[in-house]
Amino acid sequence: MSASGRRRSQKYHQSTPYLFIAPFFLLFIPFGAGSVLLALGMSFVDWPLGQSPELVGLDKFATVLEDPLFGRAMRNTLYMLVGFLLALLPLCLLVAVLLKQLRRRTANVVQVVIFAPITMSLIAVALVFDLLYNERVGFVNGILDMIGVGPVPFLSDSDLAPWSIIALRIWRVLGYYAIILFAGLQAIPDEFYEAAELDGAGAWQRFRHVTFPLLKPVTMFVLVASSIAAWELFAEVDVLTDGGPARSTLTAVMYIFGASFEQFDLGKGAAASVVLAFAIIVSTVVAHRLLRSDDRA
Amino acid sequence: MPKGSFAGRMGRGTVIGLIVIVTAFPLYWLLISSLKPSTRLGEVSLIPSSVTLGNYVAAFDTQIPRWMLNTFGIALLTTLLGVVVAALAGFGFARYRFRGRSLLFGVVLASLAIPEYALVLPQFTIMRQFGLLNTWAAVILPLAANALVLFLLRQYFSQLPEELFDAARLDGSGEFRLFWTIAVPLVRPGLGAAGLLLFLNAWNAYLLPLVMLTNSEQFTMPIGLAFLHSQLNFGIVEKSPWGAITAGTVISIVPLILCLLVMQRQFIGSLTAGAVKA
Known part of the structure; x- marks a missing residue:
């Protein structure tokens, strides 16, 4: 079509697309894809930090899976994950539904406030909550002391500590997920509700038969994203409890970190992280299945 | 209503x-x-x-100013590098058909399923191999290769009509010029969202800098604050760093909260759009 005789389908040089994607892959190959392969490879070697690696097959997996501490760490993580999800999901749905019923201006102000915690680092959130939980200087125990109760050992009682951690995690993400659900709610046309109302559906029935099914994709995202984050629990417990008391808040990532950088056993750390990654992928698939089977009901 | x-x-x-x-x-x-x-x-x-304001004065006597500088530097450079590479690649994947396209993009998408913490160990061994531990680069390079950001920007670029580019091609524009003068200005909201995502991620990162940065000169704010907090347990009451911790925490959260207060809808929209699109 032009003087240079380029065909219509060949508007650009063959190498052009590769030049565009090259810079990204220059970073992605070592730190993304390459690191995944390296993590797998590392789980088959004995590699004391600072020495050279030696192939040991499945030894490190055996070590990890037989280690009662790893089992404990996985159970703790799962316990806190389930508690976290059971509290978070209904709460953020409730907040999203309430946001929808506010005047637009009020809803905007409320959104700005409840979004603030997600902009903070996990460490900043943990430190803020230490100012509330602390047995010596904490606000909550200060109040309880005034009325002659306590102190409540928020972080030093092995039954209570996991829930104290769950509470601060919910505080950080509640507004964020509620706003995501709220955006999903606003995409549902008002006519659906009006039709349901004409059919005599009450508030609960409208929620059950209009809101919930139409909101499912967004709920799915919230469920998957929040459970992945919950599997990776580390920073808050690292700062506030160091896995204690009595290892009640020892998490899987904390076990991996300890194996790699405290026991200097990179192979063991890698094997544990492969097991955890597998658990995360399985739980994501299960979450998808759960919501899908609900369709048929 | x-x-x-x-x-x-x-x-x-x-x-x-x-x-x-x-x-x-x-x-x-x-x-x-x-x-x-x-x-x-x-x-x-x-x-x-x-x-x-005594606690803020006390905070300046610790390494907090240095840590803030590190955090700003790392977050800013991660954002710049991450937006540039993801915009180029997003444009490449959105606007061209080429051999290996779906395979390469599929690999990037699949990497979203791999939890970040699982990559920290191999990334650590790579950085150690290249002698980059305790440098900003050790944190910036892994964080800048963000698959979610690439995915987001590809979406923005693929919504542009092809006619726009064909017209410019007839005028003899090169492909990079098309990208820079036509596509980039049109996806500015997407670039803003991508930048915010990368900045927030780098500003608040914990595990990666904790592993890469062991020299307190190189700490970022989250690592530094956690370090100060760990000293509380040694319990010398009169030298307790609580003052520096509370002031430092305020200093570390103010920049992003200010952005939220100023930009409001755009800020929230950018961070939730990434979530809903993915």
């Missing part, structure tokens, strides 16, 4: 009010704790009996 009975509105208002208070109070308490003399930290009164 406000609707329903008076009692219903009151009930909803109470619940929302409660949630706003429960969200805001810990932040308020942090702020006034940072303004109280250290000896009165445990004082339970909603309005402090005496206010001082």
Whole structure:
């Protein structure tokens, strides 16, 4: 079509697309894809930090899976994950539904406030909550002391500590997920509700038969994203409890970190992280299945 | 739309009010704790009996200024590098058909399923191999290769009509010129969202910098604050770093909260759009 005789389908040089994607892959190959392969490879070697690696097959997996501490760490993580999800999901749905019923201006102000915690680092959130939980200087125990109760050992009682951690995690993400659900709610046309109302559906029935099914994709995202984050629990417990008391808040990532950088056993750390990654992928698939089977009901 | 009975509105208002208070109070308490003399930290009164900037002065005597500089530097460079590489690649994947396209993009998408923490160990061994531990690069390079950001920008670029580019091609523009002068200005909201995502991620990162940066000169704020907090357990009361911790925490959260207050809808939209599109 032009003087240079380029065909219509060949508007650009063959190498052009590769030049565009090259810079990204220059970073992605070592730190993304390459690191995944390296993590797998590392789980088959004995590699004391600072020495050279030696192939040991499945030894490190055996070590990890037989280690009662790893089992404990996985159970703790799962316990806190389930508690976290059971509290978070209904709460953020409730907040999203309430946001929808506010005047637009009020809803905007409320959104700005409840979004603030997600902009903070996990460490900043943990430190803020230490100012509330602390047995010596904490606000909550200060109040309880005034009325002659306590102190409540928020972080030093092995039954209570996991829930104290769950509470601060919910505080950080509640507004964020509620706003995501709220955006999903606003995409549902008002006519659906009006039709349901004409059919005599009450508030609960409208929620059950209009809101919930139409909101499912967004709920799915919230469920998957929040459970992945919950599997990776580390920073808050690292700062506030160091896995204690009595290892009640020892998490899987904390076990991996300890194996790699405290026991200097990179192979063991890698094997544990492969097991955890597998658990995360399985739980994501299960979450998808759960919501899908609900369709048929 | 406000609707329903008076009692219903009151009930909803109470619940929302409660949630706003429960969200805001810990932040308020942090702020006034940072303004109280250290000896009165445990004082339970909603309005402090005496206010001082002493903790902020004390914070400047620690390594906090250095840590803030590191955090800013790392977050800013991660954002710049990450946006540039993801915009180029996003454009490449959105606008061209080429051999290996779906395979390469599929690999990037699949990497989203791999939890970040699982990559920290191999990334550490790579950085150690290249002698990059305790440098900004050790944190910037892994964080800049963000698959979610690439995915987001590809979406933005693929919504542009092809005619736009064909017209410019007839005028003899090169492909990079098309990208830079036509595509980039049109996806500015996408670039903003991508930048915010990368900045927030780098600003708040914990595990990666914790592994890569072991020299306290190189700490970022989250690592530094956690380090100060770990010293509380040694319990020398008069030298307790609580003052520096509370002031430092305020300093570390102010920049992003200010952005949120100034940009409001755009800020929230950018961070939730990434979530909903993915």
